[in-house]
Amino acid sequence: MIKTENLTRDYGNNRGIFDLNMEIPKGKIFGFIGPNGAGKTTTIKLLCGLFKPSSGKAYIGDVEVRRRNQGKIKRMIGYMPDKTGVYDQMSVWEYLDFFCAAFKIPPKQRKSRIEGVLELADAKYMLDYQVNSLSQGMGKRVVLAKTLLHDPQVLILDEPASGLDPYARIEMRRTITRLREYGKTIMLSSHILPELSSVCDLAGIVEKGRLLAFGTIKEIITSLQENIILSITIQGETQKAADLCSNHDNIKEVTAQGNEIRAVYVGPRSEIAEINQLLVQNQVKVVGFREEEGDLEEAFLRVTRKNGQQTRESASQEKTQESEKKTASEKTSEEQSLVDKKPSENDNKKPENSTKPRLKLKNHSSSANKPAEDKMDAKKK
Ligand SMILES: Nc1ncnc2c1ncn2[C@@H]1O[C@H](COP(=O)(O)OP(=O)(O)OP(=O)(O)O)[C@@H](O)[C@H]1O
Numbered sequence: 001m002i003k004t005e006n007l008t009r010d011y012g013n014n015r016g017i018f019d020l021n022m023e024i025p026k027g028k029i030f031g032f033i034g035p036n037g038a039g040k041t042t043t044i045k046l047l048c049g050l051f052k053p054s055s056g057k058a059y060i061g062d063v064e065v066r067r068r069n070q071g072k073i074k075r076m077i078g079y080m081p082d083k084t085g086v087y088d089q090m091s092v093w094e095y096l097d098f099f100c101a102a103f104k105i106p107p108k109q110r111k112s113r114i115e116g117v118l119e120l121a122d123a124k125y126m127l128d129y130q131v132n133s134l135s136q137g138m139g140k141r142v143v144l145a146k147t148l149l150h151d152p153q154v155l156i157l158d159e160p161a162s163g164l165d166p167y168a169r170i171e172m173r174r175t176i177t178r179l180r181e182y183g184k185t186i187m188l189s190s191h192i193l194p195e196l197s198s199v200c201d202l203a204g205i206v207e208k209g210r211l212l213a214f215g216t217i218k219e220i221i222t223s224l225q226e227n228i229i230l231s232i233t234i235q236g237e238t239q240k241a242a243d244l245c246s247n248h249d250n251i252k253e254v255t256a257q258g259n260e261i262r263a264v265y266v267g268p269r270s271e272i273a274e275i276n277q278l279l280v281q282n283q284v285k286v287v288g289f290r291e292e293e294g295d296l297e298e299a300f301l302r303v304t305r306k307n308g309q310q311t312r313e314s315a316s317q318e319k320t321q322e323s324e325k326k327t328a329s330e331k332t333s334e335e336q337s338l339v340d341k342k343p344s345e346n347d348n349k350k351p352e353n354s355t356k357p358r359l360k361l362k363n364h365s366s367s368a369n370k371p372a373e374d375k376m377d378a379k380k381k
């Protein structure tokens with residue numbers, strides 16, 4: 001559903017993302033993990049068509065992300081930027097109603113649509129709040145609701161949990177998981193690693209513009225794991241078992257506590273069973289034998305540490321060569337998305353797929369009592 005082919009974007013002498021190749025199937029949650037300056041926002045903006053690639057291609061479904069397809073792309077994607085601003089001096093209702101107009105949602109459908117998205121974002125109670133009275137976390141929810149208004153197939157959320165308290169983070173994860181149930185394909189970025197491991201089907205680790213690992217969280221951890229930690233439960237002679245383990249060539253380190261042994265295994269994965277065999281053959285009663293689950297954070301730190309320096313060096317070489325070729329005309333247009341501009345800025349800018357956006361200052365308290373005219377499209381899925 002989201003695909004990139006050698007996607008590259010540089011900023012003059014500064015490289016944003018290099019030769020990115022990845023594919024995210026429909027209905028999956030993909031976590032894009034990387035430290036500050038890794039290239040997450042750059043990639044996201046390329047996928048949304050807000051930046052033009054220096055080279056390579058990006059696709060949403062079958063549609064290539066390029067200027068002439070911008071209208072289609074806008075309809076397919078719901079983009080939540082990392083810096084989410086909501087406009088003050090209007091209520092949440094008015095804010096969302098404005099975007100309904102921008103997305104050409106017929107007036108009759110707007111009430112139910114707005115209520116539907118606020119419910120999905122756990123923000124229904126904020127309907128009549130003034131947007132300038134919202135906390136950061138509340139504001140994120142309202143912006144997420146806005147992102148859902150046109151019922152996009154693909155959600156691209158840049159740092160959706162940044163600035164949220166631990167409770168709000170949990171809520172945000174629940175919301176994102178719920179959105180997957182509606183069949184959405186979701187890409188979200190974060191540098192807070194444990195946050196993603198529980199919610200993502202797939203993850204990619206990016207560092208200094210390079211994708212260093214891609215796959216399920218488990219695949220990534222396994223592929224990046226240096227050592228395998230075996231956790232062995234023994235009945236009786238723990239010390240004997242610990243000694244047997246320490247004498248094995250593929251065991252680097254052993255700690256024993258109570259009836260538990262923790263052994264650092266450094267051999268091939270295919271030979272792990274030999275350790276169990278060794279213990280059993282020596283009459284040790286093994287009641288538990290398992291591999292401890294790896295830690296994404298640890299894997300992330302290892303891979304970025306290992307590749308960081310190398311990537312930085314090759315990046316600066318490539319940058320010097322390529323920046324010479326770059327002409328001023330290649331400078332790209334940024335932030336074309338009309339829907340993320342203030343209403344006042346939209347007055348002379350008509351989005352490809354919408355009527356001129358009107359800020360309908362509806363008296364919400366009267367409309368709130370009207371029966372819902374239709375169900376939100378997303379809920380039909
Ligand atoms: N408009 C710009 N002009 C020049 N360089 C830029 C611009 N935007 C980003 N960069 C550079 O591109 C690289 C990637 O930046 P990007 O914003 O994509 O990182 P990120 O992974 O989103 O980081 P963060 O976690 O801080 O949001 C950085 O080296 C950054 O300095």
Ligand SMILES: [Mg+2]
Pocket residue numbers: 040041042082158
């Ligand atoms: Mg960013």
